Amino acid sequence: MSLLHKAGRLAFPDVEAPGAPPLLEVDDLHTSFRTPLGLVRAVDGVSFTLQRGRTMGLVGESGSGKTVLSRSIMGLLPRANLERSGRVLFSGHDITAMRPRELRQVWGAHIAMVFQDPMTALNPVVRIGRQITEHLRLHLSMSRSEARETAIALLNSVGIPEPRARLRSYPFQLSGGMRQRVMIAIALACGPKLLLADEPTTGLDVTIQAQILDLLAAQQAERYMAMILVTHDLGVVAGRADDVVVMYAGKIVEMGPTNALFSDVKMPYTEALLASIPRLTDPVHTRLSAIEGRPPDLVSPPHGCRFAPRCRYVQARCTEEEPPLVEGDTPGHLFACWFPVGSITTRGPRPTTAAQSGPSS
């Protein structure tokens, strides 16, 4: 994989030939961790493809495997106690088969990541300027002054005031929103084709969150990057993603184009997740429909559908056979459910109090 782009042409145009492989193809990816309690199946058979210029929202609660999936795609997980199978093809090259040396050429230059917590992701004792220019000098072989001017342009493009002065700042001298902008500038520095944004706005205030999401969308459109936006907030993906993938207990339970998915939710988990969000349009003191119970233990997940123990529509078949991820009436809209929303008229009773069973073991 050669570094085709040079300094000053960071926003390279898409020259993808017809018939070329998709930018990212994940094929039956399994990622498990060996722990004293047993094998934790964090990602359990995930497949999808992502084309250039598209934004995919990857949604799930804590423990759903969304972060492990995004790190598996990048090849960022430590190899100790890791069991992995399946393929991650980036422009036709299998990332899972690459040696660390090859991976280092991919990271930053072709696939970049924006992490959740910019304070811990940035090096606290290195000035902002060097943290940006080291990528430019390494991957794009820029001279010191060239890299410096590019860094200033990058900081300017992510909306940091006085970029020249900011190069000499340390991360602690910046606010959370500004630090996240620096993270984005670093991620964009070498013009990656794929940007993984792992909960990029989770620690930020709501007005700053809107700024950062707008910035990511603008940069993505300008550079014609593909982006995977990992989040627990369905509100964030609703307005920003072309496609949505919903994960539960290590598996994709529903995926499809954003509008199709939100207008015709098929998987009871997605429905329950949407229903549990308080809405501004609801009257005050509206009782929220909570999802009872808690996500399953990934060491010994339940038999059949993993959401069955918490599902309000659960039937006998759900606990016996695992539902496959199949396409419904709308092209591209897939879901894993024997009895999708709307197919059963007899709904199970919904308890009004949120009762939880005993503690975990």
Place this chain on the structure above:
Amino acid sequence: MTVSDPATAPQSAATAAPRPGPGGIAAAPLPPGLFHDGAVLTVEHLVVEFPAPRGRRVHAVSDVSFDVRDGETLGLVGESGCGKSTTGRAIIRVDRPTSGRVVFDGTELTALGPEALRRARTRIQLIFQDPISSLNPRRRVRDIVAEPLAIWQRGTPAEREQRVRDAITAVGLDYDAAADRRPHEFSGGQCQRISIARALMLDPKVVICDEPVSALDVSVQAQILNLLEDMKARYGLTLLFIAHDLAVVRNISDRVAVMYLGRLCELGPSDDVYARPAHPYTVALLASIPEPDPAAARNVTPIAGDIPSPIDPPSGCRFRTRCPFAQQRCTDEVPPLTAIGPERFVACHFPLATSGPRSSAGSAGSSPEPAPPIQVDTPPTAP
């Protein structure tokens, strides 16, 4: 609950002369109708400042006044650094107020000695944001929940155990399965249930919930919000609910108070504030919320800029540096909290929408026409 006449309101400061506070903050006169008869908790001209390096001061809370009526839920909302948590903590003097008064059930908490304060605190409880770190990891759940009773020697050991059993069951946990376990064996949502059980042991009147659901997943967040509503009804609680999530605050609150950088911006009934926000900051906050609906139009440009430092806050209106309607007057004068309708108060020289006739009190009478609503404009960057 009736709105008190300012002339007869017992603790109303509306008629009191403005007095200078520390740090050059002149306590502005309060609008009539801000305080209510029979309010269970009254916060009056609360100022909290912390020392900062080089002799400077962090202006965490600057001249904040509101009250909480018996049985209501007041939502206190704002972004990080707005002083909402400090306000909650200053009420029970976890953080010491620099000046101002806090009156709880007829007792002035800010004037109490240590022993009297300890006694008073049994009736105001606090629930913290991080449920796991607010429970002692080395103690069993039954001891954690029973500790308030043990400290105050309430009842016999058998009675105490029954109270603990009732409380743990009431918050939706199985007593026999949970009592002998330690906090690390529980999920975040379950730990928050234990915190709630502990807070209820001494029959508090007021529970201050400091971001109780911020650390939880949405599905669990809904469980805890429902539980708080249940506990409020069952034990006759009054809640001061502090959060940054406007949708969560709207769901649980009867009235809502919006704070920005240590000052109160807007106060009013939740429905009214959300339907007709009067402060430009409230408008901006509401516009920033991502709606879980792709069809919902994101039609308002988010406000630019960062939150200024509370060490050196802007003069005049503290929101002026980010406000699209800021005028010279916003730099020169601190906008006082002004009544703009029944139960509606706003601290802005040029409030946007008003829900009722303008009060002649305060400065609203002399202000020009309200500024036009925020320009509807699709961000050019949106995909």
